[in-house]
Amino acid sequence: MNDLEKLLTYKREELLNIEVPEEMEDCLRNALNKRKKHIPKSAIAAALIAVLLFAYSFDSLAYYGRKFIGYDNVTYGSLKELNEEGKGQEINKSCVFSNGIEVTLDGIIFDDNELVAFYKIKSTKEKLDPLKYDISMHLYGINLMGYHAKSGQREFRDDYNNICVAWFEAPAFYEKWMKLNISLRIDDTVEERTIKFTLDRNKAMKKTVEKKLDAKVKLGDYEVYFDKLTASSLSTYIKGKVKVSADNAKGALERDIISEYERGLQFIDFDIVTDKGEKVNLNNRSTENSGNEIRFVKSGDALPKEFNTLEIKNIRFENYKIIDKSFDVSVETKNLKVDDEVIVKEIYYEGDETCIVVSSRDIPIMQVNVGDDTGILNYDQYKNDVENEKTVERTFRFAGKPKEIKLQFKGMVNYIYTDETISIPVD
Known part of the structure; x- marks a missing residue:
């Protein structure tokens, strides 16, 4: 028996147990007696059941109004x-x-x-x-x-x-x-x-917006071009490309920036926001190497239903460096060198939490293993830090006061932002 049959069987049994209130029955009979044609009592009960069935089934009808059930x-x-x-x-x-x-x-x-x-x-x-x-x-x-x-x-x-x-x-x-x-x-x-x-x-879901952007911003060693925005009631797609800036071509080639981008060590990211402050949910991204440039597509949900203009803002690069090292540490640990740019300065207890002080330019991607717990409580505090020219001390906290700690450094990440924004008028 499928879900619909089960639901209808349940409702049938529920309705069979309904007793019609005498007051309602009398009221209906008095009204119907004014008509010349006699209406039997069974018809009155049937009418009441039909009304109740509609009321009880309203949510169910909405559920089964879905095109594809169970998803x-x-x-x-x-x-x-x-x-x-x-x-x-x-x-x-x-x-x-x-x-x-x-x-x-x-x-x-x-x-x-x-x-x-x-x-x-x-x-x-x-x-x-x-x-x-x-x-x-x-x-x-x-x-x-x-x-x-x-x-x-x-x-x-x-x-x-x-x-x-x-x-x-x-x-x-x-x-x-x-x-x-x-x-x-x-x-x-x-x-x-x-x-x-x-x-x-x-x-098919019809287009709601289709705009050629032809916009460019400078971001570190790159020039980021935004080419086209298309949207429907299903999805929003924005396409563009990343080129090495002519001013930094030599340095970029020495660092092999295009290769870093291909290997997932660098990402272009940005937000699309309406004039009413609503942020478009764009969770998917893909890239493709095309000669000396990287083509990107970022996509996600449909645009909000009511807005006048769109703006591309918080345009940024995420740069990753792989470390992948593990250490057994405790509150006795001082000035532990993770690599040339990362040092664990100290570990101490504060209340019911353990604090790890890390000195680095970039933000460490780290994990603390204590039993079943691996979570750092205040990671979001530093997630949008921009690139620093000098080392910065950051204090990471996690719950508990263990004597032995397994500290894993996965890598480092930094963000390069631009203050430039791109306005997209929508007709």
């Missing part, structure tokens, strides 16, 4: 809102592998920036072991290269059922007949299945 824990932001509003295109097609694993594509929500697939994985035989079964997906159309899956979310509902969403590159404007290619690794072999569907462009 609450794997969707968020604008994607979750669109599903609750019943947006998207239903597919409802399945494929089955030789080991009894069934994949059902419930539907999609898409725009010009991305396509999100809602699908379920069900095993009719063995338990779903993520270490044993590796499922991958690729979307194909006329474009022979297809459209890659960029990211995904999965909920392990129980041992035999998974609820999933996957984000794909958006199909090109000319695509209509699509194939979702699903590969499943079973032991040492790979099986492939295909789900075919027709893309209904009438169900």
